[in-house]
Amino acid sequence: MNKTNLGDIFRRFSVPLMFVLICAVCAPISGLSPSYLANEIVTRMGRNAFLILSLLIPIMAGMGLNFSMTLGAMAGEIGLILVSDWQIVGIPGMVLAMIISVPISALLGLFCGKVLNMAKGREMITSYIISFFINGIYQLVVLYLMGPVIPIKHSNIKLPRGYGVRNTVSLLSMRQKLDNLIPLTIAGVKIPVATFIVIFLLCLVIIWFRKTKLGQDMRAVGQDMEVSKDAGINVEGTRIISMVISTVFAGVGMIIYLQNMGNIATYSSHSQIGMFCIAALLVGGASVDKASIGNVFLGIILFHTMFIVAPKAGTVITGDSMIGEYFRVFVSYAVITVALIMYETNKRKNKSRAGEELARAQEEENEGAA
Amino acid sequence: MEENSINSSGRIKGLIQDFGLPRLIITGFLILLLIVAPIVGADLPTQISNIINRFSWNGILVLAMVPMVHSGCGLNFGLPLGIISGLLGATISIELGFTGPVSFFMAVLISTPFAIVFGSLYGWLLNKIKGGEMMIATYVGFSSVSLMCMMWLLLPYHSPNMVWGMAGKGLRTTISLEGYYKEALADILQINIGNLMIPTGAILFFALLAFLMWAFLHTKTGTAMTAVGSNPDFARSAGINVDKIRLISVVMSTWLAAIGILVYEQGFGFIQLYMAPFYMALPAVSAILIGGASVNKASIMNVVIGTILFQGIVTMTPTVMNNMIHLDMSEVIRIIVSNGMILYALTRKTEGSK
Amino acid sequence: MKGQPDKKRILIRTAAIIVVVAVAAAMFVIGRGHTVYFDNKVLEYNGKEYKGPYSIEVQVDGEKVAKLKDGERGMTPTMGQNFSMDLIIKEEKGGEEKKVRAGLPLPYNMDGIIINLPALLSGLPEDAYMSEFIPTPSDEELEDEEVVTDEMEGLMNFGEDGEQQ
Numbered sequence: 001m002n003k004t005n006l007g008d009i010f011r012r013f014s015v016p017l018m019f020v021l022i023c024a025v026c027a028p029i030s031g032l033s034p035s036y037l038a039n040e041i042v043t044r045m046g047r048n049a050f051l052i053l054s055l056l057i058p059i060m061a062g063m064g065l066n067f068s069m070t071l072g073a074m075a076g077e078i079g080l081i082l083v084s085d086w087q088i089v090g091i092p093g094m095v096l097a098m099i100i101s102v103p104i105s106a107l108l109g110l111f112c113g114k115v116l117n118m119a120k121g122r123e124m125i126t127s128y129i130i131s132f133f134i135n136g137i138y139q140l141v142v143l144y145l146m147g148p149v150i151p152i153k154h155s156n157i158k159l160p161r162g163y164g165v166r167n168t169v170s171l172l173s174m175r176q177k178l179d180n181l182i183p184l185t186i187a188g189v190k191i192p193v194a195t196f197i198v199i200f201l202l203c204l205v206i207i208w209f210r211k212t213k214l215g216q217d218m219r220a221v222g223q224d225m226e227v228s229k230d231a232g233i234n235v236e237g238t239r240i241i242s243m244v245i246s247t248v249f250a251g252v253g254m255i256i257y258l259q260n261m262g263n264i265a266t267y268s269s270h271s272q273i274g275m276f277c278i279a280a281l282l283v284g285g286a287s288v289d290k291a292s293i294g295n296v297f298l299g300i301i302l303f304h305t306m307f308i309v310a311p312k313a314g315t316v317i318t319g320d321s322m323i324g325e326y327f328r329v330f331v332s333y334a335v336i337t338v339a340l341i342m343y344e345t346n347k348r349k350n351k352s353r354a355g356e357e358l359a360r361a362q363e364e365e366n367e368g369a370a
Numbered sequence: 371m372e373e374n375s376i377n378s379s380g381r382i383k384g385l386i387q388d389f390g391l392p393r394l395i396i397t398g399f400l401i402l403l404l405i406v407a408p409i410v411g412a413d414l415p416t417q418i419s420n421i422i423n424r425f426s427w428n429g430i431l432v433l434a435m436v437p438m439v440h441s442g443c444g445l446n447f448g449l450p451l452g453i454i455s456g457l458l459g460a461t462i463s464i465e466l467g468f469t470g471p472v473s474f475f476m477a478v479l480i481s482t483p484f485a486i487v488f489g490s491l492y493g494w495l496l497n498k499i500k501g502g503e504m505m506i507a508t509y510v511g512f513s514s515v516s517l518m519c520m521m522w523l524l525l526p527y528h529s530p531n532m533v534w535g536m537a538g539k540g541l542r543t544t545i546s547l548e549g550y551y552k553e554a555l556a557d558i559l560q561i562n563i564g565n566l567m568i569p570t571g572a573i574l575f576f577a578l579l580a581f582l583m584w585a586f587l588h589t590k591t592g593t594a595m596t597a598v599g600s601n602p603d604f605a606r607s608a609g610i611n612v613d614k615i616r617l618i619s620v621v622m623s624t625w626l627a628a629i630g631i632l633v634y635e636q637g638f639g640f641i642q643l644y645m646a647p648f649y650m651a652l653p654a655v656s657a658i659l660i661g662g663a664s665v666n667k668a669s670i671m672n673v674v675i676g677t678i679l680f681q682g683i684v685t686m687t688p689t690v691m692n693n694m695i696h697l698d699m700s701e702v703i704r705i706i707v708s709n710g711m712i713l714y715a716l717t718r719k720t721e722g723s724k
Numbered sequence: 725m726k727g728q729p730d731k732k733r734i735l736i737r738t739a740a741i742i743v744v745v746a747v748a749a750a751m752f753v754i755g756r757g758h759t760v761y762f763d764n765k766v767l768e769y770n771g772k773e774y775k776g777p778y779s780i781e782v783q784v785d786g787e788k789v790a791k792l793k794d795g796e797r798g799m800t801p802t803m804g805q806n807f808s809m810d811l812i813i814k815e816e817k818g819g820e821e822k823k824v825r826a827g828l829p830l831p832y833n834m835d836g837i838i839i840n841l842p843a844l845l846s847g848l849p850e851d852a853y854m855s856e857f858i859p860t861p862s863d864e865e866l867e868d869e870e871v872v873t874d875e876m877e878g879l880m881n882f883g884e885d886g887e888q889q
Contacts, residue, residue, distance in 0.1 A: 115713060115717055118717035119716045119717045121501070122504060122505070122716060124505045125447070125504040125505045125508065125716065126713065126716045126717070128505070128508065129709055129712045129713050129716065130713060132652070132705065132709040133705075133706065133709035133710055133712075133713055135705060136702055136705030136706035136709060136710075137706065139701070139702045139705065140699075140702045140706070143702065144697070144699060144702070318524075320523060320540070322523060323520055323523055323524070326516060326519040326520045326523070327520060329516045329519070330513065330516035330517050330519070330520065332516075333509060333512040333513040333516050334513045334516075334517075336509050336512075337506065337509040337510060337512070337513045340499075340502065340505055340506050340509055341495070341498070341499055341506060343502075344498075344499035344501065344502035344506065345498055345499060347501075347502075348498075348499070348500065348501070
């Protein structure tokens with residue numbers, strides 16, 4: 001009994017362990033100084049944590065990894081584009097962008113939740129395709145409607161042809177305004193205190209949310225939809241709410257992410273965001289049906305260390321900078337693949353175990369009757 | 371249910387029923403484009419040649435969807451794995467010094483063992499995770515493409531037509547097939563009437579493979595495959611080795627994808643490596659769905675109709691829109707239509723196993 | 725029984741929406757950014773000439789933004805509707821420094837605002853010292869750029885390289 005438990009534990013932490021190993025090998029080879037690494041990781045923590053935290057709630061509701069968090073990212077970008085055109089700057093600009101993004105995110109989340117309710121059992125692939133589909137709609141809005149329908153005034157945002165937004169929109173007026181709101185540097189490491197406070201507040205909200213009636217319902221739905229339905233929980237509604245919350249958080253998270261970056265790549269900033277947020281979360285030891293706040297932070301540290309270190313280490317080892325870049329891309333996808341495989345095999349194992357137990361119970365019952 | 375749609379009487383009725391609203395809209399849209407094209411000054415024969423050409427490039431990649439759908443493995447989002455087998459065949463064939471149409475034949479030959487090995491591993495994996503095939507297939511595709519990105523740099527290729535000139539190693543991102551198998555199939559019996567050009571050879575090649583697929587589905591193994599797809603429990607109790615049948619279907623799909631990419635390249639004229647195969651599954655998936663297939667049902671007819679409709683829209687919209695309103699929205703339309711179609715299919719209730 | 729909580733809920737929701745809208749409105753006001761340009765140039769107004777001092781140093785929030793000799797222009801981005809600055813004026817070279825505090829409201833609908841400092845210091849009305857800065861788009865901005873909507877974009881670096889250093 002003890003042995004299997006140990007095996008289970010090992011399996012759960014195999015991915016983080018593997019990453020610790022990769023990082024431990026690559027970090028010295030890369031020749032990057034510890035202070036540089038520490039700075040980069042703290043920056044990325046502030047940049048990404050909010051986005052990754054937005055993935056937790058759908059996992060709680062048993063809807064798996066929310067590949068359609070890109071929807072929220074797009075809503076956030078729309079908010080930022082409009083705010084930059086209105087020339088609302090600094091923190092007020094960010095707040096306004098968030099306020100604009102929330103209804104858009106909520107609407108998209110609602111759509112997403114409804115679609116996913118029609119595709120129970122294959123939520124992940126569906127949410128993945130939704131992100132492509134909505135990307136098409138986003139392009140329609142940003143590339144054709146912004147200008148003639150949605151007024152855009154400034155020529156540094158609008159394309160000279162009169163419609164559509166430029167490839168990059170500068171957020172210079174907002175750049176790192178939140179990060180630098182409360183300046184603090186410890187041992188040469190710049191710490192974005194205000195951003196961390198916001199992230200901390202979100203963590204508190206998530207912890208509180210788990211304890212509310214709705215949070216409890218969500219977990220029940222995640223455990224077993226049929227049982228929850230019998231218990232009188234509005235299963236479909238709960239699932240939709242979890243998507244809406246996740247999308248809204250993702251939108252806010254994207255605004256925090258972009259204020260750190262300092263510009264929007266209008267047509268590509270969001271496209272891969274879901275992918276690497278999910279990879280980071282999984283690297284932190286989360287699985288498709290179980291993820292905690294701890295996984296988020298561990299994941300960011302490990303994933304981003306690998307991300308920074310791998311190309312340099314690859315260059316040193318092979319003399320080709322591309323090898324390391326391809327390596328980190330490969331590792332990101334491989335991690336997701338492995339996590340998905342482990343989840344599905346576990347699900348099957350549990351199912352067959354439950355089946356066996358049921359059969360055994362029936363047998364015993366029959367024997368008792370005889 | 372399944373038996374009915376296979377025998378001919380229920381077939382037509384089933385076809386109309388399966389056609390569904392989105393397909394009707396897409397068909398209508400394409401017909402509209404064809405009508406509008408000459409009015410706005412686009413040359414219709416050129417347009418039709420384009421569609422036929424693109425059909426001949428993409429047909430087999432779409433055909434590769436059929437076996438896995440039949441065996442209940444769902445849509446093969448892991449198509450890039452097969453494409454990689456094809457790319458390996460193509461590059462090795464050139465590396466070994468084959469030229470002209472022979473290089474195409476050799477590429478097919480060399481890619482086959484790769485496709486079988488990769489396909490078997492992939493099929494074995496999919497048998498372990500029944501029910502979650504599509505998502506894992508997607509990521510198997512992504513992982514293999516990114517792994518191969520490293521391999522294209524590291525494998526000992528030396529042919530000066532393929533490697534980077536400066537470094538003398540590492541394959542280029544695009545490799546021209548001029549002098550190799552560019553239009554190797556299309557040139558066979560090619561018909562030219564004015565602006566109308568028909569790549570007969572490539573179409574015949576597609577027809578051959580489609581016929582073989584159709585014939586296969588009527589063999590004992592083929593019907594077993596359909597049985598596994600429509601009701602695995604029933605199939606198991608009938609003594610069919612479900613896992614083996616699924617494995618065969620995955621290998622077939624992977625092999626067809628390998629051949630499909632080779633045929634695509636002979637039409638396109640270039641080999642595209644590195645990240646290029648990344649999203650290649652999506653157009654093929656949406657094409658077969660537009661053709662009337664669903665997550666667990668697909669026929670050769672779906673492939674033909676779907677590829678024509680999809681490629682028709684992809685090739686027609688840019689020209690027609692540009693001529694009409696000087697506004698090229700074709701890219702956005704393509705994204706919305708193709709992904710919308712996949713979404714529509716994923717949200718349909720499916721009979722039998724999930 | 726049932727009507728009571730529903731009513732309360734609607735009330736709370738309405739209140740929440742009102743608060744959010746109010747916050748948004750407040751953001752519009754306090755977050756409006758302008759670029760303020762300072763001119764230390766001669767200005768003619770109603771037939772009278774107003775000459776600038778030898779040099780003016782402009783300080784905003786205690787930080788030096790620009791030091792303007794006669795005929796020069798400086799700029800600073802600002803946030804909000806009220807703009808205040810400290811002007812350190814030297815009438816002639818090597819002369820006494822004089823510190824003047826100047827505050828003025830900025831018009832909401834102007835992105836770029838030019839303030840003629842000599843006119844401001846002479847106490848002329850707003851329409852004399854303030855004018856709108858209309859940027860002439862640079863050639864780079866006028867050039868049509870091709871929009872890249874490639875799905876592969878950012879696949880390699882997950883958008884991380886878009887960072888502005």
